[in-house]
Amino acid sequence: MARKIVYLIRHGRTPGNAEKKYIGNGIDEPLCDEGRQEAEELRKRMEAQMPDRPDRICASPLKRAVETADILYDTNDIRLIDKLTEIDFGAFEGKNHMELNGDPAYQAWIDEGGKGKIPGGEDFNAFCRRSYTGFQKALGEPDRKETIHIVCHGGTIMAVMSELTGKEYFTFMTENLGGYRLELEYGDAGTFLISYDCLWSWNRP
Numbered sequence: 664m665a666r667k668i669v670y671l672i673r674h675g676r677t678p679g680n681a682e683k684k685y686i687g688n689g690i691d692e693p694l695c696d697e698g699r700q701e702a703e704e705l706r707k708r709m710e711a712q713m714p715d716r717p718d719r720i721c722a723s724p725l726k727r728a729v730e731t732a733d734i735l736y737d738t739n740d741i742r743l744i745d746k747l748t749e750i751d752f753g754a755f756e757g758k759n760h761m762e763l764n765g766d767p768a769y770q771a772w773i774d775e776g777g778k779g780k781i782p783g784g785e786d787f788n789a790f791c792r793r794s795y796t797g798f799q800k801a802l803g804e805p806d807r808k809e810t811i812h813i814v815c816h817g818g819t820i821m822a823v824m825s826e827l828t829g830k831e832y833f834t835f836m837t838e839n840l841g842g843y844r845l846e847l848e849y850g851d852a853g854t855f856l857i858s859y860d861c862l863w864s865w866n867r868p
Contacts (some may be wrong), residue, residue, distance in 0.1 A: 664850030667802060670717070671820045672842040672862070674731040675702040680839060684759045687752035687818070688785065692739035694724045698839065702734040705840050709735060718809035721801040723747040723816060731840075732814040746797030753784025777833070786859040791832070794822035805850040827856045 676698035679686035694702065722732040724743040731845065732741050755763060755772075762770040770777045778787040801813050817837050824835040824843060835843070846857040 664848045664852060664855075665804075665806050665808045667808070667845075667847040667849045669802070669845040669847060670812045670842060670862070671823065671845065672731075672735075672811075672812065672814050673820055673837045673839055674723075674725075674727040674814060675699065675734070676839040677727050679757065682759060684729045684757055685752040685755045687749045687756055688725070689751050689753065689756040691726050694730050697732065698727075698747070699730075701840055702731050706735050706737075715810075716835050717812040719803060720814070720847075721747070721811065722814040723749070723819065725749065725816070728814045728816065732779040735814070736812070741780045742801070742805050744797045744800055746793045746800065747813065747815040750790040752781060754782040755784065790818070791822040791826065794819045795826045798823045799854070802847075802849050802854070824859070827854070828859070 665789055675694045677686060677692050677711055678695045679690065681695055681697070716736070719742065719743055720732060720736050720738065721742045722728045724745055728747075729741070729743070755769060768780075768782050772781060780786075797815075797819070798813070801811060803809070803811070820837050820842060821832045821835045824830070825832045827845070828834075837843075842862045844860045844862060846859070848855040848856065848857060
């Protein structure tokens with residue numbers, strides 16, 4: 664088995680994020696101006712804290728993740744993994760709580776803890792399985808010791824962290840440009856989480 668250091672990083676802020684809308688797999692929007700500026704500031708802090716570049720950079724193919732990765736790493740060598748995209752919010756896409764308030768289907772989804780059926784959307788358990796499959800693909804060769812950075816989405820990070828730790832999904836809610844540093848043992852026998860640390864401080868002055 665090989666030791667892997669993995670950074671899970673949520674993409675920068677988008678116009679929909681700023682308006683607290685549900686922005687999932689069904690909306691492919693870029694970063695807003697503030698999101699780009701915040702990503703540039705994070706890049707400078709990352710360069711100061713981590714002068715060594717990762718062995719591999721992976722990202723969701725959605726614009727907000729790719730743009731964030733482009734800013735943070737300034738390279739064309741980014742591996743895009745389809746299964747790392749956000750959940751599809753179906754009928755809730757592009758709307759916020761105030762706009763959906765009073766919708767019976769939305770209320771039913773809220774009553775089920777945000778894990779129930781989304782009209783026209785993706786099944787929650789299927790999304791979690793998909794996200795973890797994408798994470799496993801990002802880990803690469805099981806016998807290679809390396810550092811991997813993955814730029815993806817809040818839901819994707821929650822799904823992966825919940826699977827690795829056995830803790831509740833919403834325990835791992837992550838702000839834009841936040842995330843986790845993981846230390847793993849990865850090989851044919853499975854994936855074992857040794858430790859993890861929160862990266863909230865990355866997007867703070």
